[in-house]
Amino acid sequence: MCGIIGLHLRDPELYPRLGPLMVQMLQGIVVRGPDSAGVAIYGDRSRCPEGQAAVSLLNAPEDLAVAVASELPGVEKVRVELVGETTVLTAETSPEMLASAVITVAPESRVVGIGEDMVVYKGIGNPNDLAGTYRLQDAQGWQGIAHTRMATESAINAEGCHPFSVGVGVSLVHNGSFSNYATIRRELQRGGISFDSLNDTEVGARFVASRLAEGDDLATALTALGDKFDGFYTLLVTTEHGFAVVRDEFACKPAIIAEHPRWVAMASEFQALAMLPGIDEAHVFEPLPGRVYAWKR
Amino acid sequence: METLKQGTAEIDLAVQSVRELNAELHAPNAQRYVVRHPRGAHAVAAGVNAPLEVQIDGDVGYYCAGMNQEGLITVEGSAGPGVAENMMSGVVRIRGNASQSAGASSHGGLLIIEGNVSTRCGISLKGGDIVVGGNMGAMGAFMAQAGRIVVCGDAGDGLGDSIYEADIYVRGTVGTLGADCIKKDMGPAHRKALRDLLAQADMAPQAEKQDYLDGFSRYGSARKLYHFTHEHARSY
Amino acid sequence: MMRSPEDRGLRESATFDRAAIAAIQAAATTGVYDIRGWGAKRRVPHFDDLLFLGSSMSRYPLEGYRERCDSDVVLGDFHGAEPIHVQVPVTIAGMSFGALSAQAKEALGRGASEVGTATTTGDGGMTEEERGHSDKLVYQLLPSRYGMNPDHLRAADALEIVLGQGAKPGGGGMLLGQKLSDRVADMRTLPAGIDQRSACRHPDWTGPDDLTIKIHELREITDWKKPIFVKIGASRPYYDVKLAVAAGADVVVLDGMQGGTAATQEVFIEHVGIPILAALPEAVQALQELGLHRKVQLIASGGIRHGADVAKALAMGADAVSIGTAALIALGDNDPKYAKEYDELGSAAGYYDDFQDGRDPAGITTQDPRLAARLDPVEAGQRLANYLRVLTLEAQTLARACGKSHLLSLEPEDLVSLTVEAAAMSRIPLAGTTWVPGAGTRDSD
Incomplete structure (x- = not known):
């Protein structure tokens, strides 16, 4: 149970303002999820330089850089940054290669995000404090999502934080609770997919990632999710190509979308959107029950 | 009740808290209030219990005008979930759109949403009236027991599911009707009720046009689910 | 005289016993499920499976009839509201006017007020009778x-947001037409009948x-003046307790599966939820992990019958208990003096559970004016007050034996479990051992 915000910028002139806008949006959803918060930022080249891969880790040991570099022939340097509980590695390689090298060197650590354009941060504590930890105010880029969490049936820890990012550049945040996720998790496990947590949202994220890997586009994958998953949910899913929202057929958990020529935004509550530039001219609406809304870059 | 003093007071939620606002409204020193910078705050003007005029300049979050009694509350913007929930009396007007569960379980008073309203508008309605200028989302009037809902635009799926004695008037299209909800005849008394509601909602110019009123259809309960029997097992 | 089936050597199926056969026959005849009142009738692990360790050499008892053992509890001061201060740690659970007659509601108010405790409204609004006769509502x-x-x-003196009820976590109740009298229907804005x-x-x-x-x-x-209680059905x-606290509750009311109802599907009553014995340690653990045990109060309900149940619930970590079914019995429900009428309804004194059909001979679970008039609110209120006093005296007797000068000084270490299943659920060691089966295995993801 939680708060969600997402901002997809259409106007490149706004890219430098991604962070400040997200900080303002985040304040509107702190009450909904005071336990912890996670963020995914797309297109901030100071965090994930052009041509490099970024891998976000929890439980990472110290001094990873040299060991990981030694696993990556031809890679001169692996940059390591500690951001609260999250460790971010970047290197001039593919996201899969970097993640695989990390797991070889530090199998106890948990990969919570891999991308060529995306960096994920997770941690427990007050979301406003975490925004400082993540230097969210300084973020630039073309897209970002954040989630504040009130844990329901799993522990309050960084692993339980959203976004759940289990495919390259894919992030999923969720408000609600799935009611048949244990069965779907078993099905996915039988198909060879492994899980990091008992969290219901991870099941949604793995399902979407598996459909995307099979070639679905985002909207098709979320339609498939809607057919499969029972319960109450509002989901926001982002990829390195776009942004999509879906609610279950009962549509009890809140969601508001605002569409403007310069941006598309989604939040659990209007107060998270109130400060966006031009909100008064935006088309503000609630996603209809069971319908997928998707935007491409 | 003490005599209300005349005059307008202004409360700026960019400076003052919702608590300060509501404490003032519950022990008012003015007759009329203007609330600035609500910015989606929750429980704005909740629990008003006097015939105050409250004008809110902007968008509000959850439960604006919750359980209103007598208050005349206008939101110059849009409203979040549960606006005017369990209202007893008074008038709440939303110039923009309203989110889900608008007017939930309202016992009396009039809620006007000039724009569109989301899902479950008028859920468990218990005698209040709701006029929607635009469209109404899915599951409108779910389990509505009494009161009236007027929709000048279209209504979404599952309209009036498990409705009791509430009346629904829709001018546009209806997605699907919920269990036990049927289209009903529109008699002179219903036309008058509809016209009066539109007039109360300040939609009098339309209300005076016969052909505008002709566009409405009335929906209500088939009363087949009032008794719990096996014949209706597929509807439960 | 015909010999009984057993005497004739006939064998009843354990699986398809007479109750199961009767239920299938009824379903086949009517096409709808059975709806009834009361609570779960099956046996589940309960406070009966715990025993107190009275004092002897290593610990000292208080003088049982003389030395002071306080019983008062403050409910709902966590967020600075005006709390309810009850003199006995037993409140009356929510039961609606509609499910109960106005006379029964009045009697509950009178009895509770006499001993300084609170009553609770129900799914049907607040009546003048209960507000007028309940000092704490x-x-x-x-x-x-x-x-x-x-x-x-x-x-009101406090608000209780109801998420669920032990008899039916996840379900809504029913009030069948025979009880939807004009007054009840009017209060609920529904067509009568x-x-x-x-x-x-x-x-x-x-x-x-x-x-x-x-x-x-x-x-x-x-x-910000009223304490906010959140009531959950134990599942x-x-x-749920952690989330209720996170959402801002001052008091959490936890109703175990034995908790009663006025009318719900039999299948729900018997097959959903967990016993209070299993639920209570989970709730207490949640509060302890938050550092809020005895700060946000916990009221346990579902199957409280006597002072030993009260004392055991408090020892396990509840701040108070709540009674529903027992309070109705104290008022006069299932009274043997109506034995003949119970028989005529197809039931018997001690078995009557048809609270849904409004023909209660005792005049409690009915809206029939003729039947309701049988219950004298003053006399019934006195009976309830007597019963509440006995509950308290019994709990105090046990607490003194454990050396406590306040009921809230009772602790889990004053108890042992009699059965392995009770030890596993209550997390109280099996008597004579230090063994708690399965302790410490909560999944911590």
Whole structure:
């Protein structure tokens, strides 16, 4: 149970303002999820330089850089940054290669995000404090999502934080609770997919990632999710190509979308959107029950 | 009740808290209030219990005008979930759109949403009236027991599911009707009720046009689910 | 005289026993499921499976008839509201006017007020009778919102947001047509005589994030003066208690599966939820992990019958208990003096559970004016007060034997379990051992 915000910028002139806008949006959803918060930022080249891969880790040991570099022939340097509980590695390689090298060197650590354009941060504590930890105010880029969490049936820890990012550049945040996720998790496990947590949202994220890997586009994958998953949910899913929202057929958990020529935004509550530039001219609406809304870059 | 003093007071939620606002409204020193910078705050003007005029300049979050009694509350913007929930009396007007569960379980008073309203508008309605200028989302009037809902635009799926004695008037299209909800005849008394509601909602110019009123259809309960029997097992 | 089937050597099926056969026959005849009142009738692990360790050499008892053992509890001061101070740690659970007669509601108020404790409204609004006769009245906010009125919110001594009930976590109640009298129907804004099916989910919020905002609204409406209770039916209490606290509750009411109901599907009553013995340790653990045990109060209910149940619930970590079924029995429910009438209804004194059909000979679970008039609210209130005193005296007797000068000084270490299953559920060691089966295996993801 939680708060969600997402901002997809259409106007490149706004890219430098991604962070400040997200900080303002985040304040509107702190009450909904005071336990912890996670963020995914797309297109901030100071965090994930052009041509490099970024891998976000929890439980990472110290001094990873040299060991990981030694696993990556031809890679001169692996940059390591500690951001609260999250460790971010970047290197001039593919996201899969970097993640695989990390797991070889530090199998106890948990990969919570891999991308060529995306960096994920997770941690427990007050979301406003975490925004400082993540230097969210300084973020630039073309897209970002954040989630504040009130844990329901799993522990309050960084692993339980959203976004759940289990495919390259894919992030999923969720408000609600799935009611048949244990069965779907078993099905996915039988198909060879492994899980990091008992969290219901991870099941949604793995399902979407598996459909995307099979070639679905985002909207098709979320339609498939809607057919499969029972319960109450509002989901926001982002990829390195776009942004999509879906609610279950009962549509009890809140969601508001605002569409403007310069941006598309989604939040659990209007107060998270109130400060966006031009909100008064935006088309503000609630996603209809069971319908997928998707935007491409 | 003490005599209300005349005059307008202004409360700026960019400076003052919702608590300060509501404490003032519950022990008012003015007759009329203007609330600035609500910015989606929750429980704005909740629990008003006097015939105050409250004008809110902007968008509000959850439960604006919750359980209103007598208050005349206008939101110059849009409203979040549960606006005017369990209202007893008074008038709440939303110039923009309203989110889900608008007017939930309202016992009396009039809620006007000039724009569109989301899902479950008028859920468990218990005698209040709701006029929607635009469209109404899915599951409108779910389990509505009494009161009236007027929709000048279209209504979404599952309209009036498990409705009791509430009346629904829709001018546009209806997605699907919920269990036990049927289209009903529109008699002179219903036309008058509809016209009066539109007039109360300040939609009098339309209300005076016969052909505008002709566009409405009335929906209500088939009363087949009032008794719990096996014949209706597929509807439960 | 014909010999009984057993005497004739016939064998009853354990699986298809007579009750199961009768249920199949009834379903085949009517096409609808059985709806009844009362609570679960099956045996489940309960407080009976625990025993107190009285003092002897290593610990010292208080003088049983003389030395002081206090019983008062303050409920609901965590967020600075005006709390309810009850003199005995036993409150009366929410039971609606509609499910009960006006006379029964009045009697509950009279009895509770006499001993200084609180009563609770129910799914049907607040009546003048109960407000007038209850010194301390908890007003419930339920999914159906029947009769919900802000004037009553302000007139109440506390608010109780009901998420669920032990008899039916996840379900809504029923009030069948024969009980929907003109007055009850009017209070609920329903046509008289229909079969009312209550909502199971609140109309304007779902989940703890929305509940946080809902509680804020209720506090605003009542100017932060009223304590807010959150009542949950025991199913996943470890999480639900944490979430109720996160959402802003001052008091959590936890109702075990044995808790009663006026009318719900038999299948729900017997097959959903967990016993209070299993639920209570989960709830207490949740509060302890939050550092809020005995700060946010916990009221346990579902199957409380005597002072030993009260004392055991408090020892396990509850701050108070709540009674429903037992209170009705104290008023006169299932009284043998109506044995003949119970027989005529196809039941018997001690078995009557048809609270849904409004023909209660004792005049308690009915809206029939002729039957309701049988219950004298003054006399019935006196009976309830007597019973509440006995509950308290019994609990004090046990507490003194454990050396406690306040009932809330009881602790789990004063108890042992009699059975392996009770030890596993209550987390109280099996008598004569230090063994708690399965201790410490909660999944911690």
